[in-house]
Amino acid sequence: MASMSRNPPLLVPPIRPHLVLPEADPPPVVHFDSVAMRYGTAPETLSDITFSLAPGSFHFITGPSGAGKSSLLKLIYLAHRASGGNVELFGQDVSMIAPRQMPFLRRRIGVVFQDVRLLDHLSVFDNAALPLRLAQRKTSSYRNDVAELLAWVGLGDRMHALPAKLSGGEKQRLAIARAVVGQPDILLADEPTGNVDHPMALKILRLFVELNRLGTTVLIATHDDKLMSHASRPVLRLDAGRISEGVA
Amino acid sequence: MILNVQRWKPGPLLPAPDARDGALVFVVAVLCFLSVLAAIGALAAGRAAQGWSQVLSATATVLVRPRGDQTSDAAATAAAAALSGAPGVSLARALPSEEAAALLTPWIGKQALPADLPLPRLVAVDLSKDQPATKAILVEALRKAAVDGEVDDHSLWIADVERSADLARWAAGGIAALVALAAAAVTLLATRAALAARREIVEVLHLSGARPGMIASLFQRRFGLMGAGAGLFGGTAGAMIALAARLAGGTDGLTPVLPVAWTDALVALVAPLPVGLVAAIAARLAALDLLRRMDGT
Numbered sequence: 001m002a003s004m005s006r007n008p009p010l011l012v013p014p015i016r017p018h019l020v021l022p023e024a025d026p027p028p029v030v031h032f033d034s035v036a037m038r039y040g041t042a043p044e045t046l047s048d049i050t051f052s053l054a055p056g057s058f059h060f061i062t063g064p065s066g067a068g069k070s071s072l073l074k075l076i077y078l079a080h081r082a083s084g085g086n087v088e089l090f091g092q093d094v095s096m097i098a099p100r101q102m103p104f105l106r107r108r109i110g111v112v113f114q115d116v117r118l119l120d121h122l123s124v125f126d127n128a129a130l131p132l133r134l135a136q137r138k139t140s141s142y143r144n145d146v147a148e149l150l151a152w153v154g155l156g157d158r159m160h161a162l163p164a165k166l167s168g169g170e171k172q173r174l175a176i177a178r179a180v181v182g183q184p185d186i187l188l189a190d191e192p193t194g195n196v197d198h199p200m201a202l203k204i205l206r207l208f209v210e211l212n213r214l215g216t217t218v219l220i221a222t223h224d225d226k227l228m229s230h231a232s233r234p235v236l237r238l239d240a241g242r243i244s245e246g247v248a
Numbered sequence: 249m250i251l252n253v254q255r256w257k258p259g260p261l262l263p264a265p266d267a268r269d270g271a272l273v274f275v276v277a278v279l280c281f282l283s284v285l286a287a288i289g290a291l292a293a294g295r296a297a298q299g300w301s302q303v304l305s306a307t308a309t310v311l312v313r314p315r316g317d318q319t320s321d322a323a324a325t326a327a328a329a330a331l332s333g334a335p336g337v338s339l340a341r342a343l344p345s346e347e348a349a350a351l352l353t354p355w356i357g358k359q360a361l362p363a364d365l366p367l368p369r370l371v372a373v374d375l376s377k378d379q380p381a382t383k384a385i386l387v388e389a390l391r392k393a394a395v396d397g398e399v400d401d402h403s404l405w406i407a408d409v410e411r412s413a414d415l416a417r418w419a420a421g422g423i424a425a426l427v428a429l430a431a432a433a434v435t436l437l438a439t440r441a442a443l444a445a446r447r448e449i450v451e452v453l454h455l456s457g458a459r460p461g462m463i464a465s466l467f468q469r470r471f472g473l474m475g476a477g478a479g480l481f482g483g484t485a486g487a488m489i490a491l492a493a494r495l496a497g498g499t500d501g502l503t504p505v506l507p508v509a510w511t512d513a514l515v516a517l518v519a520p521l522p523v524g525l526v527a528a529i530a531a532r533l534a535a536l537d538l539l540r541r542m543d544g545t
Contacts, residue, residue, distance in 0.1 A: 078455070079455055081544040099543065106457040117452050119261075119452060121259070121262075121263035122261075125253075126258060126259045130452075131456045133258055134456050134457050135457055139258065143254070
């Protein structure tokens with residue numbers, strides 16, 4: 001993260017439509033082909049989902065509560081398996097990946113969970129550094145980068161604090177820092193502005209936009225219309241587990 | 249407080265043990281305590297069996313019957329003399345009438361025996377430790393000396409005592425094994441419960457790219473150390489009971505029936521190892537199982 005600007009630009013870069021890729025392009029970061037998903041023996045939560053996300057793209061996924069937004073993200077961040085169809089990440093069929101390779105694949109995916117899921121017993125700094133630590137990187141190789149990243153998300157003076165001492169917005173920004181500290185190829189965020197006011201939501205959006213500008217593919221699940229309209233990015237709309245809009 | 253980044257040391261990935269872990273330590277420690285007590289009981293039972301067998305097999309008793317006009321005293325003296333020279337006998341001694349009468353005390357009490365009560369004349373024979381005389385040797389020695397007597401080498405008693413002691417030893421050993429198994433099962437269940445309670449942490453580590461082996465190692469180390477600590481507490485408490493029993497029992501142990509030795513307390517030193525191992529293995533298996541279920545494999 002050393003290459004990140006301390007003062008990211010606040011302007012939203014031009015829209016880059018990536019829903020349909022020319023054949024010569026590199027493989028999509030995410031490709032779903034007729035994907036279905038269910039929890040246990042319950043009815044399908046997702047049905048016949050087909051879409052692709054090109055490298056460096058920025059998309060929103062929206063829909064009413066229960067439409068399957070979080071479930072779709074779970075399939076991408078490998079917390080759940082598809083019950084039908086084919087899921088490809090970075091050009092690899094997920095169902096064919098050996099279990100021992102899964103951690104390496106997960107390190108290419110940054111996730112901001114809907115419920116944040118910070119580790120309450122760890123400091124802000126420890127939480128942010130977690131993915132690098134789990135990748136068994138040497139402490140000396142990343143501590144300055146983590147400090148810089150925390151300063152970038154506005155937590156430079158809270159590095160010693162425990163998550164319980166943070167405000168809702170600070171927790172979200174810490175969750176984002178943790179998600180991007182490993183420089184993932186794709187960043188997934190599940191309702192990242194659900195618990196913050198609109199000004200804070202815009203700040204968070206700016207972080208995502210800046211990360212996208214640096215090359216990270218971004219997919220945000222939200223039903224915050226103001227946020228989506230502010231960003232002016234392509235939107236996938238889910239209704240009752242099916243994509244109803246946004247796929248060419 | 250401002251963090252000095254250059255001096256930053258990563259914090260522990262697992263939160264500090266809490267009340268749930270304390271309950272696990274307590275339950276495992278209690279089971280370990282019972283297990284150690286049962287194991288010490290098994291050791292003592294074995295020692296008692298060995299002691300009783302040794303005492304019985306090192307002696308024999310000869311019931312002397314006078315012949316013709318021979319007096320009882322003369323017959324007993326002749327028998328003792330004949331047996332003293334037999335191979336495998338270290339000492340043969342004719343019991344005085346008073347000693348023979350004393351043997352009847354448990355059955356008829358301490359009051360004076362009727363003067364006309366015929367008392368058997370006995371010869372007590374101590375056998376050599378290295379090569380004790382067999383019953384046949386003793387019978388042959390009596391025959392050569394023309395003494396009429398019946399040799400009791402205690403073989404009937406020895407068999408009974410050994411059978412009873414074996415039973416006691418196996419029972420104590422079985423109880424020790426059962427309690428140890430119960431401790432293992434409780435450890436396994438408690439470990440799974442503790443892990444399930446920390447599912448969210450496991451999930452965050454898992455989805456952040458930690459290898460399953462790394463996550464399992466965290467829990468393996470945590471619960472292994474907790475198990476070993478519980479084993480140490482329980483084992484030490486069991487050892488203290490054993491030492492108290494030894495102290496109260498003097499040189500013969502708690503009672504002659506269950507002789508406890510000082511060295512029995514060493515069982516407690518062994519306890520932390522198996523308990524810690526069981527807990528560590530249980531935690532590792534439970535963590536890997538949880539991760540497999542998270543992956544849906």
